[in-house]
Amino acid sequence: MKTFNTMLKTELKLSLRGMDMLIFAICMPIVVLVILGIIYGDKPAYDGASYTFLEQSFGAIVSIAISAGGVMGLPLVISDYRGKKILKRLKVTPAQPVIILLVQITIYGLYALTSLVLLYVIASVFYGFRMQGDFLHFLLGWFLVLVSMFSIGVMVGGLAKNIKVAGILASLLYFPMLIFSGATLPYEVMPSAMQKAADLLPLTQGIKLLKATSLGLPVENVLPSIIVMGAIAGVCSFVSLRFFKWE
Amino acid sequence: MENVIEVRQLSKSYGDLTAVKNLSLSVKAGSVFGLLGANGAGKSTTVECILGTKKPDTGSISILDSSPIHDRKTLFEKVGVQFQEAHYQEYIQVGELCEVTSSLYKNPADYMDLLTQFGIADKIKSPVKELSGGQKQRLFIVLALIPNPQVVVLDELTTGLDARARRDVWQILRKLKDSGLTILLTSHFMDEVEVLCDTICILRKGETVFYGTVSEAIEKSPYEKLEDAYLWYSDEEDMTHEDL
Numbered sequence: 461m462k463t464f465n466t467m468l469k470t471e472l473k474l475s476l477r478g479m480d481m482l483i484f485a486i487c488m489p490i491v492v493l494v495i496l497g498i499i500y501g502d503k504p505a506y507d508g509a510s511y512t513f514l515e516q517s518f519g520a521i522v523s524i525a526i527s528a529g530g531v532m533g534l535p536l537v538i539s540d541y542r543g544k545k546i547l548k549r550l551k552v553t554p555a556q557p558v559i560i561l562l563v564q565i566t567i568y569g570l571y572a573l574t575s576l577v578l579l580y581v582i583a584s585v586f587y588g589f590r591m592q593g594d595f596l597h598f599l600l601g602w603f604l605v606l607v608s609m610f611s612i613g614v615m616v617g618g619l620a621k622n623i624k625v626a627g628i629l630a631s632l633l634y635f636p637m638l639i640f641s642g643a644t645l646p647y648e649v650m651p652s653a654m655q656k657a658a659d660l661l662p663l664t665q666g667i668k669l670l671k672a673t674s675l676g677l678p679v680e681n682v683l684p685s686i687i688v689m690g691a692i693a694g695v696c697s698f699v700s701l702r703f704f705k706w707e
Numbered sequence: 708m709e710n711v712i713e714v715r716q717l718s719k720s721y722g723d724l725t726a727v728k729n730l731s732l733s734v735k736a737g738s739v740f741g742l743l744g745a746n747g748a749g750k751s752t753t754v755e756c757i758l759g760t761k762k763p764d765t766g767s768i769s770i771l772d773s774s775p776i777h778d779r780k781t782l783f784e785k786v787g788v789q790f791q792e793a794h795y796q797e798y799i800q801v802g803e804l805c806e807v808t809s810s811l812y813k814n815p816a817d818y819m820d821l822l823t824q825f826g827i828a829d830k831i832k833s834p835v836k837e838l839s840g841g842q843k844q845r846l847f848i849v850l851a852l853i854p855n856p857q858v859v860v861l862d863e864l865t866t867g868l869d870a871r872a873r874r875d876v877w878q879i880l881r882k883l884k885d886s887g888l889t890i891l892l893t894s895h896f897m898d899e900v901e902v903l904c905d906t907i908c909i910l911r912k913g914e915t916v917f918y919g920t921v922s923e924a925i926e927k928s929p930y931e932k933l934e935d936a937y938l939w940y941s942d943e944e945d946m947t948h949e950d951l
Binding site (some may be wrong): 463470471478541545550551552 | 758759760779780781783784786788790794795796797798799803806807808809810811812813854
């Protein structure tokens with residue numbers, strides 16, 4: 461525990477010094493929220509809707525920090541630490557090398573959580589946001605999306621040959637999901653052909669789940685999304701555990 | 708316990724390439740053992756097999772009567788390691804690296820004491836990457852000493868240092884040796900080996916071509932300087948001529 465805490469404190473400082481996650485996981489979602497707030501204000505999602513456009517988008521915006529940390533931050537830091545042989549160095553100490561992975565997962569989890577809290581506060585204070593659904597259901601959904609996205613990240617970081625490959629894979633995962641899964645550009649305004657393509661992205665399914673739970677829509681509607689999220693988490697975790705490259 | 712590190716009949720190959728062949732060595736408590744050879748002679752592979760980060764094809768290895776693979780957790784409380792290249796995070800500071808390293812061990816030494824002893828206590832807030840080569844190497848010795856080890860393994864400690872910085876590092880190592888620490892190091896600088904090592908093992912293409920003391924190495928060669936003797940033992944071209 462002493463090792464974990466000391467490492468967490470130091471790695472968190474290093475991550476903040478790096479700035480990337482402050483920008484991509486903390487500032488960017490707020491910017492998207494504010495832009496949508498300025499454009500749509502407290503307009504209903506569609507004529508006669510019981511919730512506002514912003515409330516509909518909340519579930520999507522909270523996924524930005526999750527995917528920034530999961531499919532961008534984690535793969536890069538894991539392959540970087542492997543390349544710098546920090547993982548290997550830990551093998552010749554009494555500590556388990558896996559501890560540094562847990563520390564990184566915790567850090568990106570903290571970014572996602574901080575982003576969630578900030579978005580909730582800003583949306584509530586400035587844009588009249590109300591969580592329509594059950595808060596616990598929403599948090600469970602949020603956690604499932606987090607686990608699923610992070611498992612993709614650990615798998616990519618654990619298997620990529622070097623940081624260059626990890627960087628390319630992370631970009632290929634991150635930017636399409638950021639733009640086409642509805643995290644930034646609202647899914648509802650996409651043409652239906654584009655929506656169909658977007659449905660293939662894992663994050664789109666995650667966002668459907670987050671939207672349904674935050675809007676209090678029946679969970680049965682998003683059962684396929686729950687299954688997809690669970691399956692991704694299961695498969696990626698299994699592959700990571702089985703094939704993770706420590707050096 | 709007489710021998711701190713005991714290696715018997717170690718062999719390791721990567722595909723068709725034999726990296727180390729039938730290597731045996733023993734490092735006595737309180738001594739400095741030098742593993743020498745040209746780049747690619749098998750020094751690093753040997754060190755990694757000894758430390759358990761590579762699995763030998765055949766042979767047995769024990770450190771302090773323990774297996775580096777099966778007793779990893781307890782053994783590495785007593786073994787300090789410095790790998791060939793430095794391993795640290797991009798933005799990490801000296802003090803942070805020491806703090807994290809300390810947290811890995813049950814009974815770590817006070818790293819402030821060590822930093823003071825090695826003359827880099829004022830660098831505690833500096834990013835590691837901004838240290839000079841000599842300061843970095845001193846820091847890495849500090850890191851290897853944080854566990855309060857009985858034995859340290861140092862892979863090419865002085866490569867890339869200027870003459871002054873290398874002398875400083877030697878002085879430090881001699882002091883450590885005088886205090887009873889057992890040291891296994893790899894090197895290809897003979898001046899350093901002459902000053903520091905009690906026993907040396909010279910590798911050529913993974914095979915042991917000399918094993919003994921520095922003076923024996925000179926005696927058994929046609930030369931009078933260790934540098935010449937070393938080249939005579941380790942030079943691949945010369946040996947090919949002899950084979951003919």
